[in-house]
Amino acid sequence: MDKINIKRLAEELNLSTSTISRALQDSYQIGAATKQRVLELAKKLNYQPNPHASSLGSSRSKTIAVVIPEVFDSYFALAINGIEAVAQAQGYHVLIYLTHERLQLEQEILHAFRSGRVDGVVISVSAETTSTAHIQALRAQGVPVVFFDRAADDVDTARVTTNDTESAYQATCHLIERRCTTLLLLSISRHLSIGRQRIAGYRQALTEHGLAFRDDDIVDCGQDPEANRELLEATLRARPGIDGIISTVEMLTESTYQACYALHRRIPQDVKVVSFYNSRSAAILNPSLTTISQPAFEMGKTAATLLLKALRNPKSTLVAENVVLPSVLTIRNSTASIG
Amino acid sequence: MDKINIKRLAEELNLSTSTISRALQDSYQIGAATKQRVLELAKKLNYQPNPHASSLGSSRSKTIAVVIPEVFDSYFALAINGIEAVAQAQGYHVLIYLTHERLQLEQEILHAFRSGRVDGVVISVSAETTSTAHIQALRAQGVPVVFFDRAADDVDTARVTTNDTESAYQATCHLIERRCTTLLLLSISRHLSIGRQRIAGYRQALTEHGLAFRDDDIVDCGQDPEANRELLEATLRARPGIDGIISTVEMLTESTYQACYALHRRIPQDVKVVSFYNSRSAAILNPSLTTISQPAFEMGKTAATLLLKALRNPKSTLVAENVVLPSVLTIRNSTASIG
Structure with a gap:
């Protein structure tokens, strides 16, 4: 032939x-x-x-890069599915890079892109990403970048996020309505836009209900589940009055439940828990978990669609638009009213 | 400059x-x-x-492809982490392709590799993969292929698997020791090597304990969680004597629990459940889940190491070696003895 x-x-x-x-x-x-x-x-x-x-x-590789903190989280797994669905339909290949929440690794990954390996980048920044020179430099070389979920404020490009402020506000109001008065917020990225918005929503709900916002009630968690469990156990032991917990990351749910089990704090009788969570296992947890679930698949799809649209016409530039897709509160037993 | x-x-x-x-x-x-x-x-x-x-x-792209059925499964998420850790350390880039358990998509993906986009492939085949001409053709073009977890029997190359026969045997023995007599095995890939091995281990345990093996006790599940739940509900309703379930796929756990909840079959009092499962959430399920957990991260790491070793020396060829890393049975409440 x-x-x-x-x-x-x-x-x-x-x-x-x-x-x-x-x-x-x-x-x-x-x-x-x-x-x-x-x-x-x-x-x-x-x-x-x-x-x-x-x-x-x-100068076209027909390849896009997806740069994410972690793949072992239902949010990112679902988002990859959404990105991949769009890329595959349009004949693009998808490179996946994990930053493991480390800024230095994110910088190295983006630096390597300058040689033309990828046409564009979809990124959800690491928990450490305070400076954005590496993202700006890549854009300056003509490589378009679209943020999803976790965006950097000072980069003017398209971003696909969810209504983080409202979601945290809604979760906090829900716990207050269920008679919680001392609420912890578990965070891994207090300085990121996404972290700040969730704290803002939480704070707004407290204020509107006449409850005090205390910086001590924000618990800064890390990447190690065991260390997080110990931190939460210590916090719950030191402050027996805590009766509500809002976990802003899926993986913190397990540490939260384990800490409550270990201290014999009953969920929901003693402590009510709501978590940002995207796995179907929420319904079979002990007790079943009240969740804020993000439209992860749709967010991935939308981010990839915006990027590929920009790639089709090299004269177009990505404007600083923000597509916001709403999250959903699903009430289950972890926040049930008692008696 | x-x-x-x-x-x-x-x-x-x-x-x-x-x-x-x-x-x-x-x-x-x-x-x-x-x-x-x-x-x-x-x-x-x-x-x-x-x-x-x-x-x-x-003829080197410094890129390897990872072809997997799904990313929304803790096994594959952990395996990607293992593959990526090795690739990143050796300066390789990782392309991820999802087959969504469809043979046709897997064929198309591998066909596109023939043009030289990737140096080598790490693959876990789809549930539909009965023919392997697409894998053979890629190897014939000099692109090395390493299997992990789900291998095709008739392709002579390196493979990294876990002890599937022994694991299913061990899980079945455990349920029999806990006085179960009528055991379902839930499968999604009866014809794959991995599916056959798990059935063989299950069958061997039944036989050794004087219990009959019935083809009806193997339940062929699909990709849709709702459809799986309905199938399991119908099966449990039709056969009230079922007192043990071995789920060979993580995602079937949720459907199994939901089916039991819906029919008010108590776990573990009425039905005991063990599942192949890699998420940390096993310990906080209702009830906590007895698991067979695979060394997913290590399997990914080993598969990538074998592939990159072959790529470093173009004169070497991958031999048909099989690296077997053992899985671990962890006993929790879903199989607790009662009374």
Whole structure:
């Protein structure tokens, strides 16, 4: 079988090789009818592009990078599914990079992108990401960046987030309505936009209900589940009056439940718990968990759609728009009224 | 600032460009001392390779692909972490592809690799993967493939698995010792090697304890949690004598618990449950879950290590070795003895 390359496609269709090349790259310079003819023939002849050769010519790798703190969290797992669904449908490949919540690793990863390995980046920043020079530098080289979930405030680009302030407000109001008066908020990223918004929502709910906001009630957790459990046990032991906990990260739920079990604090009788949580296991926990669930799949899909749209037209730039998709409060037994 | 390219490095070190190029690619043709000199200068001058250009020259993309059925499962999430840890340490990039348990998608994904986008592939096959021509074809083109967890029997390459037969045997013996006599095995891939091995272990335990093996006791589940719950409800309703369930997939746990809740079958009093499960949430389920947990992170790490070792020396070929890492049974309340 003859090798099917761009030259062969050009001969068959009586078009120039550059037209074929642009059509295959879905360039805005080529009309829809021509694109259609080229793609149909390419499919019929089972044309397989040489990804590196075509990248050299067009500066397009047909690859996007997803940079996330962690994959062992239902939110990010669902978001990857959403990103991948869009990328696959549009013929893009997806590189996954984990920062493990470390700024230095995030900087190294983005630095390596400057050589042209990826066309664009979808990123949810690490808990340590206070400076954004690495993101700005990548954008300055013409690599578009879209944030999802965790955005950096000072980078003017598209972002897909959920209503974090309202969600934390809603969760806090729910606990207050269930007669909680001393509420902890568990956080892993107090300085990030997402962390600040959740604290703001929590604070607003307390204030509106005449309860005091105390900085001590914000518990800064880390990445190690055992260390988090010990921290929570110590906090609950030192402050027996705590009767409500809002966990802003899925993985903190397990540490919270374990700390309560160990101290024989009954959920929901002694302490009520609500968590940002996306796994289906919420309904079979002991007790079943009241959750704020984020539209993770949709957020991933939307972020990838915005990025690929920008890549299709190199003259377009991503504007600083913020797409906000709402989260949902689902009430279960961990916040049930007693008696 | 001058552009730092291979030519510049060659001039500075008084070496040929091909030596620089090979040293940067960690070629076995270049001595350790020379590699060291080249890498130190490259780092000092902040050299960034053009990934596509260097790929054309060396047929190396410094990229590996991870092809998995799903990312929304703790096993695969942990395995990705293991793969990524090894790849990152050795300067490789990781492309992730999800097959969503569909053979056709797996075939398309592997077909696209033939154009040279990736240097090697780590794969856990889909539940539908009965034919392996697509895997054989990729290997025939010189792209090494390593299996992890779910391997195809008829492809002679390295594979990293866990002791599936023994684990299912152990889980079944445990339930029989806890006086269960009518045991369901929930499966999603009866024809895969992994599915067959788990059924074999289950069958062996039944036989050794004088219990009958019935094909009806193997329940073939699918990808939809709601449909699985309905199937399990119908099965439990039709067969009130069932007193033990072995779930071979993490995601089936939720459907199993929900089906038991709906029918007021108490776990563990009426039905005892053990599941292949890797999430830390096992300990906070209602009731806490007896688990077979796989060494997912280690399996991912080992698979990536084998692949990258093969890539370092192009003359080496992956032999049909099988690295078996043992799973662990952890007994919790879902199989507690009653009275």
